[in-house]
Structure formats: structure tokens, C-alpha cells
Amino acid sequence: xxxxxxxxxxxxxxFEGNPCAVFTSADGLSDTEMQNLAKEIxxxxxxxxxxxxxxxxxxxxxxxxSEVPFAGHPTIATAYILAQLGQIPLKGEKTTVQFEFxxxxxxxxxxxxxxxxxxxxxxxxxxxxxxxxxxxGELAGLMGLNPEDFADGxxxxxxxxxxxxxxxxxxxxxxxxxxxxxxxxxxALLERSGVHVMFVFxxxxxxxxxxxxxxxxDPDNAGEDPFTGSATGCMGSFLYRYxxxxxxxxxxxxxxxxxxxxxxxxxxxxxxxKITEVKLFGKGVASLKGEYNR
Numbered sequence: 001x002x003x004x005x006x007x008x009x010x011x012x013x014x015f016e017g018n019p020c021a022v023f024t025s026a027d028g029l030s031d032t033e034m035q036n037l038a039k040e041i042x043x044x045x046x047x048x049x050x051x052x053x054x055x056x057x058x059x060x061x062x063x064x065x066s067e068v069p070f071a072g073h074p075t076i077a078t079a080y081i082l083a084q085l086g087q088i089p090l091k092g093e094k095t096t097v098q099f100e101f102x103x104x105x106x107x108x109x110x111x112x113x114x115x116x117x118x119x120x121x122x123x124x125x126x127x128x129x130x131x132x133x134x135x136x137g138e139l140a141g142l143m144g145l146n147p148e149d150f151a152d153g154x155x156x157x158x159x160x161x162x163x164x165x166x167x168x169x170x171x172x173x174x175x176x177x178x179x180x181x182x183x184x185x186x187x188a189l190l191e192r193s194g195v196h197v198m199f200v201f202x203x204x205x206x207x208x209x210x211x212x213x214x215x216x217x218d219p220d221n222a223g224e225d226p227f228t229g230s231a232t233g234c235m236g237s238f239l240y241r242y243x244x245x246x247x248x249x250x251x252x253x254x255x256x257x258x259x260x261x262x263x264x265x266x267x268x269x270x271x272x273x274k275i276t277e278v279k280l281f282g283k284g285v286a287s288l289k290g291e292y293n294r
Contacts, residue, residue, distance in 0.1 A: 002026065006043070006288035007077035010227040010254075010262035014287040017255065017262040018227040020077035021046045023292070024085060026060075031067075037292060038062035044225055047074040049082065055098035055105045057082070069102035070162040072229010072264075072280060075123040080284030083110045083118050090116060103162050111281070118284070120265075123229060125278040127270075128237035131158035132193050134166065139189065143200075144180040145170070151203075154242040158193055159234040161278050165216075166190060166198035167238045173204040173213050177257065187219040196220065199231040203244050210253035210263070211245065212236075226255035227262030233278040236266040240275065252280075 004023045011017030021041045026034070026048035038046040045061045045068065052058035060067060061074045079097070082088045088097055088110055095110045109122035133155040140147045150156070151169035159167045170176055179200050190196060201214035214235060216225040232252050239245040248268040255262040263282070270276035 002029065002292040004041075004046075004290050004292065005081050005286050006290075007081050007284050007286050009073040009076040009080070009284050010229070010264050010282040011260075012283040012285055014285050016260050017282075017284075018073040018077075018225065018260065019043050019287075020074045021290075022074070022078050022081050023048045024081060024087065026050055034060065034062050035067070039064045045071050045074045047078045049078060052100045055100035056088075057097065058100040060102065067102075068163070070230060072123060072125075072232060073227055073282070075099065075108060076121045076229060076280075076282040077284055079108045079110055079121045079123070080118060081286055083112075083121075084286060090118075101162075109279075120281045120283055122279050122281045125161035125230065125233040125280065127161070128234060128241070128275055128278065129160045130238075130241070131160065131164065133157045134189065134193055139168070142182040142185050142189065143168075144178065145175060149175040151244060154238075154244065157238065158195055159238050161230060161233040161237060163230045164195045165231045165234050166193055166195050167234060168198050168200040169238065169242075169244065170200065170202045173202050173206065176200055176202045176213055176215055179215065179217070181217055181219055183219040186217075190219065197231075199228065199235055201235050203239060205251065206253045206256040206261070209251055211247075211250040212239070212252045213256070214252065214254045215257070216254075224258055226258050226260035227264065227282075228254065229264065229280050229282065232264055232266060233280055236268060237275050237278060240268055241272050243272065
């Protein structure tokens with residue numbers, strides 16, 4: 001018997017934020033079983049937790065289509081439920097554990113209130129790498145936008161903090177809302193850039209609390225991701241590097257257009273020219289429990 005929990009990440013309200021199914025003890029499951037389970041559950045990602053000889057836990061993440069080497073909201077969801085179940089023993093107001101991902105070992109922090117309740121989970125990402133660029137004039141028409149909708153003086157660029165995304169910075173929230181895709185042409189453009197999806201954002205919150213609002217746009221997926229932690233780290237690094245956001249702390253919003261509002265707090269270390277640390281904090285809430293019987 002393999003228990004699993006549905007955890008909504010980047011929110012404290014059930015059925016908001018980004019859902020993730022977490023198998024909290026997955027040793028013995030085969031790759032085929034994990035992929036079939038992820039397809040059957042049909043959550044944006046399904047997380048599987050294993051014993052590790054390199055870290056406190058080994059985690060693997062699967063979408064309904066394939067395994068992904070690293071992802072943000074499953075990390076928040078996994079650490080949250082492991083702490084909630086006592087598999088991560090809390091040590092005061094901040095507990096740090098090591099997660100082994102397919103991209104390597106990274107620390108994860110669990111922040112707790114004085115009464116022991118979980119306040120937030122913080123995930124570290126790799127230092128950003130800035131890659132290929134795309135001509136704004138080529139992309140604008142494929143998104144139903146004008147070049148004037150794009151942020152001034154910055155490129156459309158591939159950025160990775162573990163997983164690469166095409167960063168598309170727009171000036172205003174309204175442009176993010178109205179963006180569309182010519183799916184076949186966007187897919188071809190993304191493939192030429194070495195990525196599969198683009199992250200479209202503006203330095204303006206959906207609510208008064210936010211500093212940014214974003215959408216993950218995937219030409220192969222009919223739906224959208226409610227909150228994309230790994231892409232949020234790329235976005236914040238991009239905004240800081242190019243001076244659009246000068247504060248290394250950002251409140252990032254996503255998912256409101258889908259009826260699943262999510263919020264994360266991004267904290268960067270280093271200078272805009274050399275960002276040395278990317279850390280994203282988010283809340284979580286468990287909503288459902290199930291089990292897989294072979």
C-alpha cells in the first residue's frame with residue numbers, strides 16, 4: 001500500500017494554488033508505475049519520495065506526460081506534507097533538510113511558528129543562467145500582442161535556475177491577461193530556443209499584495225499551470241538582472257485567471273550582475289488523501 005496526499009502549494013486555502021499528489025514513501029515503485037500513476041491522477045505534477053544515500057530524501061516528479069528533473073510547486077508540497085506527517089522533524093522556527101533531485105542536491109527550509117505549526121516552506125534553486133534570445137517582433141504577433149506591449153530595453157530570453165524557460169516580460173498586467181498563442185508557430189519558436197514553454201509576466205501584481213503576475217504558456221498543453229515555482233525563480237532573476245525590479249524580495253502571483261490564485265515570496269542574494277542565491281517561499285495545505293494498492 002502506497003499512501004498519497006493531494007497538497008495545494010503556494011496557498012493556505014484548499015483548492016487554490018497549484019495541486020500536487022505526493023507519494024510520501026515510494027520505494028519499490030517502478031518508473032512505469034510512477035508514470036502511470038501520474039497519468040491516472042492527472043495533477044500538474046505527482047511527487048514520489050524515496051530514501052537517499054546523498055540527502056535526507058530523494059524526490060522524483062512526473063507530469064502526466066513525462067518525468068521532469070526539477071519543479072517548484074512539488075517541492076513546496078512535498079516538504080510541507082513530510083513536515084506535517086513528522087517525516088521531517090521540526091527543530092524550532094527553521095528546519096533545513098536536503099532533497100536529492102535529478103539535477104542534484106539542494107536544501108529546503110521549513111519555517112514554523114512557535115506553536116509548531118508550519119508557516120512556509122522555502123526552496124533553493126540553482127544560480128540563474130541566461131541563454132538564447134528571441135526577437136520580440138517575431139514573437140509578438142504569435143501572442144496576439146504588439147511590440148509596444150513588451151518591456152522596454154530587455155530581451156525575450158531563456159533563463160534557467162534548474163529548468164529552462166523563455167522569459168517574456170510585458171509592461172502591464174492587462175497585456176499578460178490578453179496574451180494568446182498561435183500554438184504550432186509558438187511551439188516551433190520555442191523548440192529553436194531549446195525550451196518547451198514560456199513564462200509571460202509583468203512587474204505588476206494581480207492584487208495589491210503582488211509585485212508580479214505571471215502565466216505559464218505551453219503550446220502542448222490545453223491548460224495552464226496555476227503556479228510555477230521553478231519559472232518564478234527564473235522570472236525574479238530576470239527582473240532583478242535587468243533592473244525592472246530593484247528590490248531582491250518580490251511577492252509573486254499566478255493562477256488568478258484560473259480560479260486558483262497562488263502567491264510565493266522570492267528572495268535573491270547577490271548583485272544584479274551576479275545573483276548567487278534564489279530562494280522561493282510558499283505555503284501549503286493538504287486537501288485529500290488516497291492510497292495505491294498494487
